[in-house]
Amino acid sequence: MHIVLQQLDGARVRVVQLEDGATEGPPAQVIARAGLPALVRRLESAPSSPRWVWDDTTLWYPALLAAGVRVSRCVDLRLSHNILRNAAFTADSELATAQPGPWDESLDPRIAQRAEAIGTLFDLDLPGGERDPLAEFALQQAAVAGATPQGRSHLGLLLAAESAGALIAAEMSFAGLPWDAAMHDRILAEALGPRVAPGVRPAKLAAVLDEVMAALEVRELSPESPGELLKALQRAGINVTSTRQWELQEIEHPVIEPLLRYKKLSRLLTANGWTWVDTWVKDGRFRPVYIPGGVVTGRWASDGGGALQLPHQVRGAVLADPGWRFVVADAAQLEPRILTAMSGDRAMADAGRGVDLYQGMVDVGAVDTRPHAKIAMLGAMYGATTGESGRLLPRLTRAFPHAIGFVETAARTGERGERVSTRLGRTSPLPGADWREIQSAASMEGATAAATQRARMEARSWGRFTRNFVVQGTAAEWALCWMAGLRTRLQALAAAEVGIDAALTDSAHLVFFLHDEIVVHCPEEQADAVVTLVREAAAEAGRLIFGNAPVEFPVTTAVVTSYADAK
DNA sequence: TACCCGCGCCAC
DNA sequence: AAACGTGGCGCGGGTA
Numbered sequence: 088m089h090i091v092l093q094q095l096d097g098a099r100v101r102v103v104q105l106e107d108g109a110t111e112g113p114p115a116q117v118i119a120r121a122g123l124p125a126l127v128r129r130l131e132s133a134p135s136s137p138r139w140v141w142d143d144t145t146l147w148y149p150a151l152l153a154a155g156v157r158v159s160r161c162v163d164l165r166l167s168h169n170i171l172r173n174a175a176f177t178a179d180s181e182l183a184t185a186q187p188g189p190w191d192e193s194l195d196p197r198i199a200q201r202a203e204a205i206g207t208l209f210d211l212d213l214p215g216g217e218r219d220p221l222a223e224f225a226l227q228q229a230a231v232a233g234a235t236p237q238g239r240s241h242l243g244l245l246l247a248a249e250s251a252g253a254l255i256a257a258e259m260s261f262a263g264l265p266w267d268a269a270m271h272d273r274i275l276a277e278a279l280g281p282r283v284a285p286g287v288r289p290a291k292l293a294a295v296l297d298e299v300m301a302a303l304e305v306r307e308l309s310p311e312s313p314g315e316l317l318k319a320l321q322r323a324g325i326n327v328t329s330t331r332q333w334e335l336q337e338i339e340h341p342v343i344e345p346l347l348r349y350k351k352l353s354r355l356l357t358a359n360g361w362t363w364v365d366t367w368v369k370d371g372r373f374r375p376v377y378i379p380g381g382v383v384t385g386r387w388a389s390d391g392g393g394a395l396q397l398p399h400q401v402r403g404a405v406l407a408d409p410g411w412r413f414v415v416a417d418a419a420q421l422e423p424r425i426l427t428a429m430s431g432d433r434a435m436a437d438a439g440r441g442v443d444l445y446q447g448m449v450d451v452g453a454v455d456t457r458p459h460a461k462i463a464m465l466g467a468m469y470g471a472t473t474g475e476s477g478r479l480l481p482r483l484t485r486a487f488p489h490a491i492g493f494v495e496t497a498a499r500t501g502e503r504g505e506r507v508s509t510r511l512g513r514t515s516p517l518p519g520a521d522w523r524e525i526q527s528a529a530s531m532e533g534a535t536a537a538a539t540q541r542a543r544m545e546a547r548s549w550g551r552f553t554r555n556f557v558v559q560g561t562a563a564e565w566a567l568c569w570m571a572g573l574r575t576r577l578q579a580l581a582a583a584e585v586g587i588d589a590a591l592t593d594s595a596h597l598v599f600f601l602h603d604e605i606v607v608h609c610p611e612e613q614a615d616a617v618v619t620l621v622r623e624a625a626a627e628a629g630r631l632i633f634g635n636a637p638v639e640f641p642v643t644t645a646v647v648t649s650y651a652d653a654k
Numbered sequence: 655t656a657c658c659c660g661c662g663c664c665a666c
Numbered sequence: 667a668a669a670c671g672t673g674g675c676g677c678g679g680g681t682a
Contacts, residue, residue: 396665
């Protein structure tokens with residue numbers, strides 16, 4: 088059963104129940120917004136919970152969570168629309184061929200956050216006032232129904248997983264990632280010296296700067312200014328064209344070692360120093376805003392706090408509550424395994440039989456060392472042509488012709504300006520008008536060599552994008568299915584161990600997600616059970632997306648009290 | 655003062 | 667080893 092919710096005004100909500108398969112259900116009812124949590128709670132406790140259909144999870148779910156109510160399943164119409172509007176599977180549908188409408192407007196996530204903060208949508212001029220969720224849902228269902236049988240099942244899974252991701256993102260922001268500000272302060276003090284006011288250089292950082300200045304024989308220097316630093320280096324006779332780490336590393340000069348040390352510390356201070364803690368850690372929790380579907384490939388993005396780039400340096404401040412543990416799970420070499428499954432490459436499937444795919448590639452005689460295997464695979468998926476990666480590619484192609492052929496085909500498709508799709512049907516955008524103009528200019532009679540070269544460069548660049556899109560995007564789908572399956576299992580665990588009314592944070596729950604890695608916060612006595620559920624969910628994700636393809640998706644797990652101990 | 659953009663580095 | 671994908675973010679230095 089589906090239940091469609093529509094915000095009528097700040098105070099009222101229209102509730103429409105759709106019986107599956109029936110064209111008409113019970114008449115719509117209008118309830119007070121304040122009564123919604125109770126309604127949701129009641130229907131969620133029924134033997135078969137409904138699927139809630141709403142315009143945007145970020146506008147509905149935070150308030151329900153704050154009222155202590157969770158939902159099992161939903162349809163996020165905004166995220167689903169975004170997928171169906173572009174998907175090759177539904178390209179001929181009414182939804183995809185219509186003129187752009189209110190469902191194509193992007194909702195700035197910060198507007199939603201503000202709405203959550205003030206607890207109402209009263210005074211906000213949100214886009215979507217004219218959005219009719221019932222009509223949109225019907226269009227979406229028709230679009231999926233009009234696809235091929237495979238398209239129907241794949242898109243159905245993708246939309247369910249994407250919507251589950253929206254629920255998970257809201258729940259993770261609600262629960263927050265446990266963060267010990269005192270431990271963070273100790274980490275900073277150890278590296279930088281005692282806390283200082285913003286704008287003041289901490290003692291240890293200042294000492295390293297003294298070393299740098301001594302080595303350069305200057306009395307003043309602001310390494311934070313690339314221009315100034317570059318000039319200072321050149322005056323000291325060091326021939327560099329930039330101040331990047333990898334270029335400096337190649338230089339032999341007494342200033343390089345302290346300078347790289349300075350850059351490392353300076354980065355820690357500015358990106359994840361005391362200001363970061365003051366801004367982002369409240370009541371022992373880091374609550375970032377996750378943006379499901381925020382990346383073109385389907386990966387999540389984040390807004391604020393750099394949630395998806397937490398440096399390993401500060402992960403020691405991520406500490407479980409007393410008596411609780413983190414279960415940290417990582418899908419081992421996820422993207423190469425995804426490529427194996429998509430391409431049906433038997434040789435690579437054989438190499439991936441164990442937990443370490445890269446070592447497996449060495450063991451089957453395809454490459455000589457594990458580092459080479461890793462560099463070659465990543466290069467193949469990113470489209471590297473030069474360097475060690477490029478040199479290893481022919482060898483890789485001989486050993487795994489189907490896998491490499493698969494990404495090469497995706498690259499060629501992009502170079503022609505055509506679209507590619509992930510396994511479940513998320514489709515890449517078309518290149519923009521500028522790109523097309525460059526290509527057509529180069530194909531005109533009398534095109535200059537420069538125009539031709541420019542066009543080829545742009546074509547190859549778009550090819551690298553589509554090459555990576557199919558792998559990164561399908562990996563994101565696997566991760567969503569993994570996480571959604573785990574969430575369902577954790578909910579059942581909570582119901583069994585704590586009770587049907589267990590609050591999200593009373594029992595094991597997800598607190599962090601990083602593309603191919605998840606962190607569950609749980610009471611110590613649940614940790615072993617959670618590890619089992621994580622593995623079950625991984626196996627299920629593989630079956631859901633790839634059926635019986637002979638590819639395994641092993642996960643490494645660690646039960647820890649500090650995130651820093653996970654790897 | 656507010657914005658914009660290139661640089662550089664963090665994550666996967 | 668160094669030009670090969672997706673992002674976020676803080677800084678310096680420019681402009682309106």
